[in-house]
Amino acid sequence: MSKIPQSTIDEVLSRADIESVVGRYVSFTKRTGQNLFGLCPFHSEKTPSFSVNPHRGSFKCYGCQKYGNSIGFIMEIEKLSFPEAVKFLGDLYGVNVEWGEDDGGNGSDLKERKKRVMSILTDAAGFYYKALNSDAGKKARDYAASRKLTKETLIKFGIGYAPEGFDHLYRYLKNKGYNDDELKESGLFTISKKGTLIDLFRGRLIVPIFDAWGKIVAFGGRNLGPELPKYVNSPDSLVYKKQKHLYALNYAKKSKSKQLIIVEGYMDAIAIHQAGIDNAVAALGTAFTESQLHLASKYAEEVVFFFDSDGAGKAAALRATKMMLDYLRRMTGIKIRIKIASVPNGKDPDEYIKTNGAESFRSVVRSAKDVNDYLFARAYDDNYDQETALDLTRFQEDIITYGSWLYDPIKREKMAVQAAQYLNVRSETIVAAMDKAEKDTFDKNNEISRRSQEREDEKEVSERRVEAVNTPKADVVSRDEIELLVRAVRIGPVLADQSKIDRKDVLRKNDFQGENIREAVKFFLVHFDAKTGVSEGVLISKLSQLLFNGIKAEIFFDRVNSSLPQEANEDAEIAKYKQALYRVRIHACERGLMELGPLIIGASDPEEKERLMEKNAALEAYLQELQENLGKL
Numbered sequence: 304m305s306k307i308p309q310s311t312i313d314e315v316l317s318r319a320d321i322e323s324v325v326g327r328y329v330s331f332t333k334r335t336g337q338n339l340f341g342l343c344p345f346h347s348e349k350t351p352s353f354s355v356n357p358h359r360g361s362f363k364c365y366g367c368q369k370y371g372n373s374i375g376f377i378m379e380i381e382k383l384s385f386p387e388a389v390k391f392l393g394d395l396y397g398v399n400v401e402w403g404e405d406d407g408g409n410g411s412d413l414k415e416r417k418k419r420v421m422s423i424l425t426d427a428a429g430f431y432y433k434a435l436n437s438d439a440g441k442k443a444r445d446y447a448a449s450r451k452l453t454k455e456t457l458i459k460f461g462i463g464y465a466p467e468g469f470d471h472l473y474r475y476l477k478n479k480g481y482n483d484d485e486l487k488e489s490g491l492f493t494i495s496k497k498g499t500l501i502d503l504f505r506g507r508l509i510v511p512i513f514d515a516w517g518k519i520v521a522f523g524g525r526n527l528g529p530e531l532p533k534y535v536n537s538p539d540s541l542v543y544k545k546q547k548h549l550y551a552l553n554y555a556k557k558s559k560s561k562q563l564i565i566v567e568g569y570m571d572a573i574a575i576h577q578a579g580i581d582n583a584v585a586a587l588g589t590a591f592t593e594s595q596l597h598l599a600s601k602y603a604e605e606v607v608f609f610f611d612s613d614g615a616g617k618a619a620a621l622r623a624t625k626m627m628l629d630y631l632r633r634m635t636g637i638k639i640r641i642k643i644a645s646v647p648n649g650k651d652p653d654e655y656i657k658t659n660g661a662e663s664f665r666s667v668v669r670s671a672k673d674v675n676d677y678l679f680a681r682a683y684d685d686n687y688d689q690e691t692a693l694d695l696t697r698f699q700e701d702i703i704t705y706g707s708w709l710y711d712p713i714k715r716e717k718m719a720v721q722a723a724q725y726l727n728v729r730s731e732t733i734v735a736a737m738d739k740a741e742k743d744t745f746d747k748n749n750e751i752s753r754r755s756q757e758r759e760d761e762k763e764v765s766e767r768r769v770e771a772v773n774t775p776k777a778d779v780v781s782r783d784e785i786e787l788l789v790r791a792v793r794i795g796p797v798l799a800d801q802s803k804i805d806r807k808d809v810l811r812k813n814d815f816q817g818e819n820i821r822e823a824v825k826f827f828l829v830h831f832d833a834k835t836g837v838s839e840g841v842l843i844s845k846l847s848q849l850l851f852n853g854i855k856a857e858i859f860f861d862r863v864n865s866s867l868p869q870e871a872n873e874d875a876e877i878a879k880y881k882q883a884l885y886r887v888r889i890h891a892c893e894r895g896l897m898e899l900g901p902l903i904i905g906a907s908d909p910e911e912k913e914r915l916m917e918k919n920a921a922l923e924a925y926l927q928e929l930q931e932n933l934g935k936l
């Protein structure tokens with residue numbers, strides 16, 4: 304359990320109002336009663352089903368069923384543990400949160416371990432720095448000079464040298480009183496076959512990696528000669544997650560510029576800073592991540608990316624561009640412009656500055672392309688050949704794919720207008736093809752998220768089953784549930800048509816209480832997914848293997864089926880289906896509420912109680928919505 308006092312959690316919750324917390328990621332497009340609505344950041348959708356209730360302090364998505372309070376939202380979106388999320392919000396809303404972390408019972412122990420690791424890293428940085436200026440460090444100083452790193456830069460970035468040999472750092476730190484367990488956690492050592500600790504960095508120029516507040520969290524090591532690997536970096540540790548950091552952000556965040564220049568390597572970032580351009584950072588992994596983009600968006604209004612211009616760099620640039628566009632499409636509350644630049648002649652920024660100077664580099668940054676222009680240029684350049692000229696088929700394919708990534712209709716149209724000149728068709732036709740490609744991807748993603756949602760539901764249900772006061776019997780089933788299955792089979796393929804039936808009105812396995820009927824529904828949905836549909840005959844053969852309420856399921860199904868007259872037309876059949884669905888879901892809500900009551904009363908842990916009450920409120924809201932929907936039919 305966390306060590307954060309309840310009073311602190313309460314204060315965080317009272318200051319971190321749900322509207323502004325969620326508003327950092329999602330923009331609200333409509334208001335209905337007490338609720339604000341926007342596009343869900345957790346699943347892909349085109350019409351808003353994600354709601355926030357400022358009065359109640361909670362959010363809920365009617366599409367993917369996620370719900371919770373401000374802390375729950377941050378846990379989900381930032382992928383943090385409960386105490387980390389409280390700390391995160393505390394930092395944003397000015398509440399001092401005593402740092403304790405949920406690590407299965409001993410928060411203060413973890414805090415102490417982190418402190419020791421930070422202290423080891425600081426001592427190690429001192430060791431490396433001194434070594435650079437020792438006799439043994441001459442080779443490294445020569446190397447730094449060859450890369451034109453000035454004395455001031457070496458100091459500013461804390462650059463050092465790791466001497467040759469296997470245990471210089473190890474012995475130094477042992478003398479400072481650290482034990483082997485602590486040293487192992489620092490990421491500065493590897494373990495030999497004999498089980499002893501060996502210095503990770505040997506004979507390398509050392510670059511300390513700072514977090515945004517200037518604390519050392521890791522190191523990078525650059526080889527002095529041509530031997531491989533060129534770079535060795537600290538692994539992730541208690542204090543370092545490379546996907547969540549941007550190198551040199553501690554300096555760049557102080558820049559007056561509202562722009563961040565993002566380069567691939569720290570040596571590039573250092574060279575740019577040395578040239579007097581103070582807004583450069585480096586991504587530390589191989590691929591730029593969503594977390595890094597989000598971090599950048601906290602400090603800048605615009606990012607300018609530099610990618611390597613070789614084949615691998617180009618592929619990485621496309622992947623990163625798509626990732627960023629996807630992310631920004633979902634996180635409607637995050638506003639940041641993306642530009643992409645490239646250094647002429649395939650050089651990296653470091654080399655370029657050395658030969659052409661800072662001013663020239665600045666103009667390269669200024670000439671960075673908007674994301675749509677960049678993608679257009681890629682579609683053109685990648686498919687252009689001196690001899691055969693432009694391969695129009697491939698060009699067209701790329702244009703449509705890239706255009707479908709652009710969620711901004713203006714950018715999309717711009718790209719289409721440009722492409723129209725080459726393709727000899729009207730730009731409207733190209734836009735329509737881009738829209739269709741977007742819709743196809745969207746439908747595919749929806750299908751994927753529906754399936755993963757089902758898996759999650761399954762997990763939640765199995766957890767709830769443990770909690771439940773009355774464990775349901777495997778073959779328990781109500782008449783309404785059977786009617787729902789009958790109705791679903793009758794309308795069959797119509798279920799897949801979103802113009803007739805909203806996705807959230809498609810029956811789910813977990814709408815049902817008993818395991819046997821769930822199995823039947825799953826069978827139905829699997830066939831449904833495979834687009835083959837399912838005939839009554841096939842379903843009956845499945846049902847003959849199952850029991851409902853102790854009776855052969857096929858008999859029960861048949862009995863209900865023949866008692867329900869065929870409706871006059873499809874619309875009437877759909878209405879009957881929805882009625883059955885809402886009735887079943889209402890009953891499921893009511894059962895859930897009945898189970899929750901005693902659990903809330905019995906909860907001794909306040910966090911658990913809070914969680915259950917949230918759940919209760921969400922179920923009540925959902926129940927109300929279902930009743931309204933049923934009333935409208």
Ligand SMILES: [Zn+2]
Binds near residue numbers: 343344366367368
């Ligand atoms: Zn959702």
